[in-house]
Amino acid sequence: MIWGGEFGRTVYSQGKLTATNYGRDHHPRCYTIWMAGGGIKPGMVHGETDDYSYNVARDPVPIHDLNATILHCLGIDHQRLTYRYQGRDFRLTDIHGSVVKAVLA
Numbered sequence: 001m002i003w004g005g006e007f008g009r010t011v012y013s014q015g016k017l018t019a020t021n022y023g024r025d026h027h028p029r030c031y032t033i034w035m036a037g038g039g040i041k042p043g044m045v046h047g048e049t050d051d052y053s054y055n056v057a058r059d060p061v062p063i064h065d066l067n068a069t070i071l072h073c074l075g076i077d078h079q080r081l082t083y084r085y086q087g088r089d090f091r092l093t094d095i096h097g098s099v100v101k102a103v104l105a
Helices: 063-073
Strands: 002-004 033-035 056-058 082-085 088-091
Touching (some): 033 063
């Protein structure tokens, strides 16, 4: 099972602070997802942002690595999942992607 948003959230917000507007701006540099089952190690956290949720501070996971890891859990080798289009080989992880072994059980 995978749950995730489209991008990360900061611990602050821009503009005037009010009782109903005190944080959680969108942030494209960081994201949070929750994964369970399918060979994912239970009860762990991988990666960390700085105190302002602005930059990745530890163990970044590029999106190509996330996709490679999800495909691995589905039993698919992301390097072999390739299709040819206009003379070029394409794959979901493009020319990137490594399985994040630290999150695997």
